[in-house]
Amino acid sequence: MPDPLVSIVVPVYNSANYLPECLNTIISNGYKEIEVICINDGSSDKSPEILEYFSKRDSRVKTYHQKNSGLSVARNNGLTLANGKYILFIDSDDTLEIGTIKKCVKLLEAQKAQVLLFNVKAFIEGTDINWICLGGEHFKRKYSITYSKNNFVIPNFTNCTEGMFQTQLLRNNNLNFPVGQLYEDWSFMVSLFLTNPKTILYDHCFYNYRRYTASNNLTNVVTNKCLDLFVAYKASRKKLMTDKNTIPYYTDWMFVNDRKILLDGASFLRSKLFNEISSEVATSFIAKLREISQEFPETYFFSLISTGSPTTQQDLRLIRSGKKIKNKYTFQLYTRKFLFLQSSKATYRILKKNLSDFFHLFYYYLRS
Numbered sequence: 296m297p298d299p300l301v302s303i304v305v306p307v308y309n310s311a312n313y314l315p316e317c318l319n320t321i322i323s324n325g326y327k328e329i330e331v332i333c334i335n336d337g338s339s340d341k342s343p344e345i346l347e348y349f350s351k352r353d354s355r356v357k358t359y360h361q362k363n364s365g366l367s368v369a370r371n372n373g374l375t376l377a378n379g380k381y382i383l384f385i386d387s388d389d390t391l392e393i394g395t396i397k398k399c400v401k402l403l404e405a406q407k408a409q410v411l412l413f414n415v416k417a418f419i420e421g422t423d424i425n426w427i428c429l430g431g432e433h434f435k436r437k438y439s440i441t442y443s444k445n446n447f448v449i450p451n452f453t454n455c456t457e458g459m460f461q462t463q464l465l466r467n468n469n470l471n472f473p474v475g476q477l478y479e480d481w482s483f484m485v486s487l488f489l490t491n492p493k494t495i496l497y498d499h500c501f502y503n504y505r506r507y508t509a510s511n512n513l514t515n516v517v518t519n520k521c522l523d524l525f526v527a528y529k530a531s532r533k534k535l536m537t538d539k540n541t542i543p544y545y546t547d548w549m550f551v552n553d554r555k556i557l558l559d560g561a562s563f564l565r566s567k568l569f570n571e572i573s574s575e576v577a578t579s580f581i582a583k584l585r586e587i588s589q590e591f592p593e594t595y596f597f598s599l600i601s602t603g604s605p606t607t608q609q610d611l612r613l614i615r616s617g618k619k620i621k622n623k624y625t626f627q628l629y630t631r632k633f634l635f636l637q638s639s640k641a642t643y644r645i646l647k648k649n650l651s652d653f654f655h656l657f658y659y660y661l662r663s
Contacts, residue, residue, distance in 0.1 A: 298326070298328045298400065299328065299380035299400060299404070300328045300329070300330060300381075301329045301330075301380070301382070301383060301400060302373075302383070302462060303330070303331045303382075303385060303396075304332050304370055304383070304384050304385070305317065305318070305321075305333045305373075305387050306366050306369035306386065307334060307335045307346065307369075308335075308336040308337070308338050308342070308363070308366075308369075309340045309342060310338075310340075310387040311338075311342045313388035313505065314345050314346070314387050314388075315345060316390055317385065317390055320392075322349070322353050323393070324393060324396045324397070325394050326396035326400070329355055329379075330357060330378060331356040332373045332376050333356060333357065333387075334359050334369040334372050334373050335358060335360045336364060336366070337360075337362050337363030337364070346358040357376075365475060366472070366479065367473060367475070368474055370455075370479075371471045374462075374465060374471070380461065380462060380463075381399070381403060381460065382459070383396070383399070383458075383459045383460075384456050385456060385502070386456060388505045389456065390502075390503040391503070395501040396459075399411050399501065402495055402497065403495065406440055406493070406495055407493070408440065408492075408493045408495045409461040409464045409493050409494070410443070410458055410459075410460050410461065410492045410494040410495070411459045411494070411495040412457055412495070412497070413458060413497050413498075413499055414427060414429045414433070414434070414457075414499055414500045414501070414502075415427075415428040415429060415454075415457055415503075415504050416502070416503050417503075417505075418503060418504070418506065420505055420506065420507050427500060429451075429457070429498075432602075433448055433452065433496075433498075434496055434498035435448060436498070437497075437498045438495070438498070440493070441496065442494065443487075443491050443494050444491045444543060444544070445543060446496075450484075450485065450551040450552060452484055453480055453485075455480045455483055455484060460487070464487075464492055468486070468487075470486055470487055471483070476523045477520050477524070477527075478524050478526075479527070481531050481555075482531050482534070485531040485535065485552075489538050517571070519579070522576075522579060522580060524556070524560060524563065525556070525583045525587070528555070528556040528587070531552055532549070532553075535548055535549055550598075553591065553595075553599055554599045554600075554602070556584075557588060557600055557611055558603050560580075560583075560584045560587075561584070561607045561610045561614075562607065564581065564584070568580060573620075581620065584611075584614050585617065589615055
């Protein structure tokens with residue numbers, strides 16, 4: 296039986312520095328039956344020339360051009376053009392591990408599954424630093440097979456590059472990426488899981504996600520589009536509430552969704568907006584995050600943030616409290632105050648216990 300065709304959709308926008316490495320890891324992946332659908336999203340650098348070179352070098356690489364319309368449109372066009380039984384999305388500055396395609400297809404075919412979700416490794420451009428992105432909340436064991444609605448960890452997967460999908464599943468359910476919106480994966484993945492596909496969870500790193508230092512970040516400019524994070528959250532929450540009665544683990548799914556907006560929001564605030572905390576964009580971002588955090592009952596709020604770092608927890612407490620954040624120094628001061636108090640309380644508890652143990656031992660010594 297011939298190997299099934301796999302469509303690999305690569306949206307391309309001004310990624311000439313990384314595009315050759317990305318495409319090489321695809322065409323040299325060890326699987327012959329692929330079509331590489333490259334959607335040039337109006338690039339102004341050397342990306343079109345690189346795509347032309349690869350198209351001539353390997354007939355499996357197909358290049359399509361569109362005016363600059365964004366990642367969602369590029370992915371949707373790639374999905375429309377796909378002829379493969381399975382489809383995989385990869386960003387043009389990332390790479391695949393050798394053997395990824397063959398292994399994923401083998402697992403999907405053997406289990407007659409519709410979705411395979413795998414792990415991702417991130418690496419910082421220009422350094423030897425790398426780390427595994429997805430932990431225990433994503434994978435409870437090395438390998439498992441489930442139907443998505445019967446699994447409470449499934450909604451932790453909110454990035455379409457973390458898996459391979461049956462193309463017909465996406466088309467039959469009219470699944471597309473929301474146009475004109477960042478964080479488009481979140482809503483897309485929730486919609487996908489609500490179709491209840493047979494899913495393989497495989498804790499193996501197949502995808503390499505490139506991260507950047509501040510000096511060479513391709514998307515270092517922060518605009519009001521960052522507020523799309525809250526649009527994506529509300530869209531995914533609405534989808535979950537609509538299908539509430541069909542999800543056995545509805546409470547768990549909603550918890551994961553609510554936790555994500557708080558922890559991701561706090562992380563983005565620290566990493567992207569901290570130095571411009573008094574800017575209009577940052578002020579709007581904090582207001583949105585505060586509005587959502589205040590909607591949650593206090594006990595539920597604290598349980599949502601409990602897995603975050605101490606700094607993240609304090610940031611979210613501060614935002615929820617409604618205290619005015621004048622600048623980054625005020626923000627830092629509140630955080631340090633909280634961490635100091637937490638440390639002092641912990642030290643006091645340890646000291647109190649040690650003193651208690653000492654007096655008990657001393658008492659028994661005198662008795663003896």
